[in-house]
Amino acid sequence: MTMRWKTICFDLDNTLFSHEKAFEDAICFCFNSIIRNKNLTDKVSTKEWFPVFKKYSDLFWSDYEAGVITAKEYRRKRFLQSALHFQLPFTTSEADEFHNHYFFIVDDFSEPYPSLHTMMQTLVTANVKVGIITNGTADTQSNKINKLNLTQWLSNDCIFISEELKVFKPKREIFDLAKSRLQSDGGYLFVGDSWEHDVVGAINAGWDAIFLNTRSETPKSNHKPVYTSGTLAEVASFIYQENNLKG
Structure with missing residues (x-):
């Protein structure tokens, strides 16, 4: 036949x-880690952070697809804009560290x-x-x-x-x-x-x-x-x- x-x-x-679930779980894990390390747990919760981070991830994605910004610039922008939204004192190097941590663990959340x-x-x-x-x-x-x-x-x-x-x-x-x-x-x-x-x-x-x-x-x-x-x-x-x- x-x-x-x-x-x-x-x-x-x-x-x-489900990329959405793996992405959210891994991002939240990394954010919890970084705010604990910087003693910022009283400033914002993961529940508040993630929707804002997701908004900027979606917002800047078209610029990355169009070649307007590089992958590293895309990741930095979504993190730093989210930090600015909550007035969190994160730096560019910390944005890179956050994403390095994310890429190291995200596969563990992919099923x-x-x-x-x-x-x-x-x-x-x-x-x-x-x-x-x-x-x-x-x-x-x-x-x-x-x-x-x-x-x-x-x-x-x-x-x-x-x-x-x-x-x-x-x-x-x-x-x-x-x-x-x-x-x-x-x-x-x-x-x-x-x-x-x-x-x-x-x-x-x-x-x-x-x-x-x-x-x-x-x-x-x-x-x-x-x-x-x-x-x-x-x-x-x-x-x-x-x-x-x-x-």
Whole structure:
């Protein structure tokens, strides 16, 4: 029986694991540590800090994606603006120390979604080419992939990280590059949680797309994914069905 898709690529954060939970847990852990060390626990609570830090993380992300600021500048800005909001006396070097601590521990908070490993094994066993296309810095995203134990199914030439390629989703070029490296004689499918970056980007590049809507995002265009779901387990079942596989 023929398979509908012989190449399937996935986004990483909030597609294969909950980045939101890992990010929040690790950031809060690091913030608790730094305010204890500076005797600032009476100035602000972690519960107050995190929403402000998340706001600035989201606010400055577009500047990083556009190449206006570097990764280090992005991290410093979100930390120092959050500190300024609460009038906390943090320095640039402390912003760097905070993020060094975060990157050292964040992988410990990254847990794969249920069914991830079973899905990857099923696809690879069926000779489906699998890959990851993700926005972010090379060191951060590579560490997540290792923590999730995905390298047993993915070689380096099947992993496409925006910082290394100098192009971000939703630009067509990153999908075209992945397709050229993962050449197959069948269809191409992309699975991701971002409507703009993953669904719109993939469809505009000629791929089929599945919208794994783990964050209850509202679609902002008329693009038509082949399937929409809120869980990776349901997405896996749909892929098995369409590709005539037994999961």
